[in-house]
Amino acid sequence: MELSSEIVELERLKAEIDARLDQVRTATNDLAQQSFPARSDRGNVRAVVDGQGSLLDLGIADGALSRPHPASLGGEVVEAVTAARARASEAHRERFHQILPGMFPAEGENQ
Secondary structure (H helix, E strand, C coil): CCHHHHHHHHHHHHHHHHHHHHHHHHHHHHHHHCEEEEECCCCCEEEEEECCCCEEEEEECCCHHHCCCHHHHHHHHHHHHHHHHHHHHHHHHHHHHHHCCCCCCCCCCCC
């Protein structure tokens, strides 16, 4: 391969990488603007996180604090936040799989 054809190939690869990078930036910004809600299994706690997993809102069901053993709500808080973050993470995986399928396998695929 002569030098000029190698330069053309490198320029093509750079353009492809730049386009993918723009897609990643757009996807990251889009996901950061989304919110992902989830509830604890018992339904006493509702958490909402953004696309980065940061907690946006936390709600406790009416009367849950006045029930016997309100300390058990701590576990439900963790459960709800973890579930919301899992939803955000799955949204990331799905979106980035479209852009970089080799780095973000489809659900159920081994890495």
